[in-house]
Amino acid sequence: xxxxxxxxxxxxxxxxxxxxxxxxxxxxxxxxxxxxxxxxxxxxxxxxxxxxxxxxxxxxxxxxxxxxxxxxxxxxxxxxxxxxxxxxxxxxxxxxxxxxxxxxxxxxxxxxxxxxxxxxxxxxxxxxxxxxxxxxxxxxxxxxxxxxxxxxxxxxxxxxxxxxxxxxxxxxxxxxxxxxxxxxxxxxxxxxxxxxxxxxxxxxxxxxxxxxxxxxxxxxxxxxxxxxxxxxxxxxxxxxxxxxxxxxxxxxxxxxxxxxxxxxxxxxxxxxxxxxxxxxxxxxxxxxxxxxxxxxxxxxxxxxxxxxxx
Numbered sequence: 001x002x003x004x005x006x007x008x009x010x011x012x013x014x015x016x017x018x019x020x021x022x023x024x025x026x027x028x029x030x031x032x033x034x035x036x037x038x039x040x041x042x043x044x045x046x047x048x049x050x051x052x053x054x055x056x057x058x059x060x061x062x063x064x065x066x067x068x069x070x071x072x073x074x075x076x077x078x079x080x081x082x083x084x085x086x087x088x089x090x091x092x093x094x095x096x097x098x099x100x101x102x103x104x105x106x107x108x109x110x111x112x113x114x115x116x117x118x119x120x121x122x123x124x125x126x127x128x129x130x131x132x133x134x135x136x137x138x139x140x141x142x143x144x145x146x147x148x149x150x151x152x153x154x155x156x157x158x159x160x161x162x163x164x165x166x167x168x169x170x171x172x173x174x175x176x177x178x179x180x181x182x183x184x185x186x187x188x189x190x191x192x193x194x195x196x197x198x199x200x201x202x203x204x205x206x207x208x209x210x211x212x213x214x215x216x217x218x219x220x221x222x223x224x225x226x227x228x229x230x231x232x233x234x235x236x237x238x239x240x241x242x243x244x245x246x247x248x249x250x251x252x253x254x255x256x257x258x259x260x261x262x263x264x265x266x267x268x269x270x271x272x273x274x275x276x277x278x279x280x281x282x283x284x285x286x287x288x289x290x291x292x293x294x295x296x297x298x299x300x301x302x303x304x305x306x307x308x309x310x
Contacts, residue, residue: 042075060103092138156185179208222270269298
């Protein structure tokens with residue numbers, strides 16, 4: 001029921017309210033608009049975001065697509081409203097062309113629909129001589145991309161909610177399933193600034209790790225923690241209070257189980273790392289430090305331990 005209500009509110013809101021990142025439709029009002037960012041600096045910002053992804057060998061995601069669209073509208077909408085229709089249309093078309101050219105193949109499943117929308121818009125623009133028409137054609141594609149992103153964000157938030165409910169009921173396997181899918185959604189939604197995403201989405205990898213620890217899958221928990229550290233690096237200084245995450249009795253049992261596993265001869269580096277994380281979350285800094293250092297004697301390239309010891 002909440003999902004249906006959320007979708008209804010989203011649909012109604014899109015009709016009259018601008019999304020968080022994007023400004024309102026170009027040209028709804030002319031005159032009285034404050035000057036937006038300059039064309040050259042905005043083009044550089046858009047191209048910089050695309051180049052960073054291509055140089056890193058990353059796929060085009062909905063998050064990057066939305067970022068490029070948002071930056072383009074930040075220039076185009078004020079330009080249109082000042083009467084600079086040609087500049088608006090030119091910028092929008094150039095953004096569409098740049099995205100399509102930069103990612104001919106490496107496109108995520110979520111971004112694929114957005115790229116199709118851009119290609120359709122560019123084909124239509126090629127037949128139009130009116131700058132007004134081209135601006136609106138591209139803006140329609142841009143708004144579709146925003147809607148795709150919002151729907152994916154709603155999906156991930158809903159998954160996080162039901163995963164949290166399963167976690168609270170100590171159905172850790174189902175919680176792990178939900179949080180794992182949330183982390184996949186995170187990759188789709190994120191661009192170059194993950195801080196723009198809500199806390200529940202950014203913390204999904206860490207909560208996945210907690211569910212995996214409860215399920216005694218320490219190697220997978222270690223990988224999830226490494227991902228979580230990349231997404232929420234502040235947990236090094238401000239760790240989760242696991243006494244609040246788990247019931248006290250469950251937490252005590254988990255800690256005893258991990259301590260016993262880490263004490264066994266030949267214990268894997270990931271198990272020792274998970275023990276260090278539990279100590280770290282309990283604010284037992286000396287014990288945590290000793291475990292992280294031990295991890296590096298077992299695996300000098302262990303990314304998780306390196307991040308905690310930075």
